[in-house]
Amino acid sequence: xxxxxxxxxxxxxxxxxxxxxxxxxxxxxxxxxxxxxxxxxxxxxxxxxxxxxxxxxxxxxxxxxxxxxxxxxxxxxxxxxxxxxxxxxxxxxxxxxxxxxxxxxxxxxxxxxxxxxxxxxxxxxxxxxxxxxxxxxxxxxxxxxxxxxxxxxxxxxxxxxxxxxxxxxxxxxxxxxxxxxxxxxxxxxxxxxxxxxxxxxxxxxxxxxxxxxxxxxxxxxxxxxxxxxxxxxxxxxxxxxxxxxxxxxxxxxxxxxxxxxxxxxxxxxxxxxxxxxxxxxxxxxxxxxxxxxxxxxxxxxxxxxxxxxxxxxxxxxxxxxxxxxxxxxxxxxxxxxxxxxxxxxxxxxxxxxxxxxxxxxxxxxxxxxxxxxx
Amino acid sequence: xxxxxxxxxxxxxxxxxxxxxxxxxxxxxxxxxxxxxxxxxxxxxxxxxxxxxxxxxxxxxxxxxxxxxxxxxxxxxxxxxxxxxxxxxxxxxxxxxxxxxxxxxxxxxxxxxxxxxxxxxxxxxxxxxxxxxxxxxxxxxxxxxxxxxxxxxxxxxxxxxxxxxxxxxxxxxxxxxxxxxxxxxxxxxxxxxxxxxxxxxxxxxxxxxxxxxxxxxxxxxxxxxxxxxxxxxxxxxxxxxxxxxxxxxxxxxxxxxxxxxxxxxxxxxxxxxxxxxxxxxxxxxxxxxxxxxxxxxxxxxxxxxxxxxxxxxxxxxxxxxxxxxxxxxxxxxxxxxxxxxxxxxxxxxxxxxxx
Numbered sequence: 076x077x078x079x080x081x082x083x084x085x086x087x088x089x090x091x092x093x094x095x096x097x098x099x100x101x102x103x104x105x106x107x108x109x110x111x112x113x114x115x116x117x118x119x120x121x122x123x124x125x126x127x128x129x130x131x132x133x134x135x136x137x138x139x140x141x142x143x144x145x146x147x148x149x150x151x152x153x154x155x156x157x158x159x160x161x162x163x164x165x166x167x168x169x170x171x172x173x174x175x176x177x178x179x180x181x182x183x184x185x186x187x188x189x190x191x192x193x194x195x196x197x198x199x200x201x202x203x204x205x206x207x208x209x210x211x212x213x214x215x216x217x218x219x220x221x222x223x224x225x226x227x228x229x230x231x232x233x234x235x236x237x238x239x240x241x242x243x244x245x246x247x248x249x250x251x252x253x254x255x256x257x258x259x260x261x262x263x264x265x266x267x268x269x270x271x272x273x274x275x276x277x278x279x280x281x282x283x284x285x286x287x288x289x290x291x292x293x294x295x296x297x298x299x300x301x302x303x304x305x306x307x308x309x310x311x312x313x314x315x316x317x318x319x320x321x322x323x324x325x326x327x328x329x330x331x332x333x334x335x336x337x338x339x340x341x342x343x344x345x346x347x348x349x350x351x352x353x354x355x356x357x358x359x360x361x362x363x364x365x366x367x368x369x370x371x372x373x374x375x376x377x378x379x380x381x382x383x384x385x386x387x388x389x390x391x392x393x394x395x396x397x398x399x400x401x402x403x404x405x406x407x408x409x410x411x412x413x414x415x416x417x418x419x420x421x422x423x424x425x426x427x428x429x430x431x432x433x434x435x436x437x438x439x440x441x442x443x444x445x446x447x448x449x
Numbered sequence: 450x451x452x453x454x455x456x457x458x459x460x461x462x463x464x465x466x467x468x469x470x471x472x473x474x475x476x477x478x479x480x481x482x483x484x485x486x487x488x489x490x491x492x493x494x495x496x497x498x499x500x501x502x503x504x505x506x507x508x509x510x511x512x513x514x515x516x517x518x519x520x521x522x523x524x525x526x527x528x529x530x531x532x533x534x535x536x537x538x539x540x541x542x543x544x545x546x547x548x549x550x551x552x553x554x555x556x557x558x559x560x561x562x563x564x565x566x567x568x569x570x571x572x573x574x575x576x577x578x579x580x581x582x583x584x585x586x587x588x589x590x591x592x593x594x595x596x597x598x599x600x601x602x603x604x605x606x607x608x609x610x611x612x613x614x615x616x617x618x619x620x621x622x623x624x625x626x627x628x629x630x631x632x633x634x635x636x637x638x639x640x641x642x643x644x645x646x647x648x649x650x651x652x653x654x655x656x657x658x659x660x661x662x663x664x665x666x667x668x669x670x671x672x673x674x675x676x677x678x679x680x681x682x683x684x685x686x687x688x689x690x691x692x693x694x695x696x697x698x699x700x701x702x703x704x705x706x707x708x709x710x711x712x713x714x715x716x717x718x719x720x721x722x723x724x725x726x727x728x729x730x731x732x733x734x735x736x737x738x739x740x741x742x743x744x745x746x747x748x749x750x751x752x753x754x755x756x757x758x759x760x761x762x763x764x765x766x767x768x769x770x771x772x773x774x775x776x777x778x779x780x781x782x783x784x785x786x787x788x789x790x791x792x793x794x795x796x797x798x799x800x801x802x803x804x
Contacts, residue, residue, distance in 0.1 A: 149762050151758050151761050153768040153769075157723050158511050158713050159723075162508045162512075165504065166498065166758050169504045170497075170498065170759055181623055182718070182719075185715075186713075186714065186715050204622070250624065251621050279608060280608075449613065
């Protein structure tokens, strides 16, 4: 909350009639003040910013920006991927004087950012999701992280901790990003023990608490004893799994507070670093590249601290593989590898780096994953 | 009894929703005060974000179109005494039909292409909600519950179809249908930042009013709504009226889906499931199921929703605040239904002995 509105709120409480006039004038005064002060940055989230997941990860990034001098952060949560987001962006530009926007949900880009950016050439639109392409507005840009290796590291720990040799994955939709996470999780576990299988259940929605709970219970019923997920808010999955006595690997943000004893580790976004870099560049007048992507080695991704249950052997292999990933050149999807229908994905000696364009259209589950993409 | 008693019922019709709005606002103000927030700031922000500047109006009008159609989808069956609350289902399926048809007719002349898209959206919507009427007539299934449950089925069906058979293979991480070509996109009305769907919605409201209040068919429908038995005794085709009016309501909701796809999204994807069909219930109730009143009410509610963001950012209140406010108003509207029509009686009672 900017100072100005706090002051005027106090004025409201003392004098209601004067307050009407104050609100009417406030935005203009506030705009001018901010223009002199520095930069107003707007963050837009598709869900609640305390969802222990996708949106919280971005809100943590926004919190890091708030601490920077000369930056005012405004935030709006639960904004649907419809005309609402176009209106929110314009409202932030018109009423709050925002000149740098982070609309963080995938579906905000096309058509909403693409239509609004040319109309507001003085505003910078930074969208999370990697959708910017040649020919798109120059004042728009994309950033995203390769988080597959985070799930691979989750899998390493899971592979050590599972007793039933069955691990579980609650997934939203069978789209490439999600499939890559499922496959990486299993391949991590199989790097420990090649007999491990992973059952996957798709809920069909990014955020559907009831189905997520049902899926988690179903996985536990089938004997899975380490569970992770890729849904917008992992809270329900983590709590349900912990209630069933399963170990949990996190996703998006750190969920260890929800299951302190059973939380092993988690693949988290590190938006604080990404956003700080971007805003620093923007304020210095440098151009932010239109397309920014990075993985664990680039600081876009981080791992939750290992939980108390993690054994020494698991921790040792986790640290060793992590060190190898940080060195660069480590590939998760590499031959010999088949999908779970028997088709060859990668021949002996073939490997796909995490930024390989072929992984962007992944439509298979690897051998050892029990489940189907359709 | 004189002039006063004849004017009162008409006055009352307009007065109740207004009073409900004010009473809802007062109840909500108490709620805000308990939270330590200023009601004055709240309503000032609604004014500012929803109605005060050209941009506010653009923001408001951009939300109006689906509210008009969704309101009609509730109001039209309501005149027959039916509570259809699942317009959302017809909206999403109508949108899907428009998108899928649009991809097929990309090379047709523009007018024919638009007609085909709109027609398929209307047909699917009409079938979906018409089915609710048919279930009511044939099987005696409660239309409120049937339409609500069918809205869930519609969303699930929509997701399944968009993610499988109608999926554009290029839409990797957000499954969508094939994008519409630019010639099949509905544009903005000249001089306004609002698409043609707003005008179409207003026209639909006027047409629905004419149908219900100015035709014999509408008269039969109103009789049915007042007393179904009486209508049957009079020889009206009550079953036909129910199926026909629910189908009409669904067709209009389908049209909302058409405009959402053709004017806003450019393809059908999960964003289409926005819950606007449910806001339509509030619109219709606040308009007391009068199609003409739907227009100002839809604009008012659109303005409320347009201010949600600014309220969230300026007052540090959650996004559900506007929903709580709308809920307060809705509750008062429902309460006021129980005292409606009693004002003339009250008037007479006050005059008392002079009679």
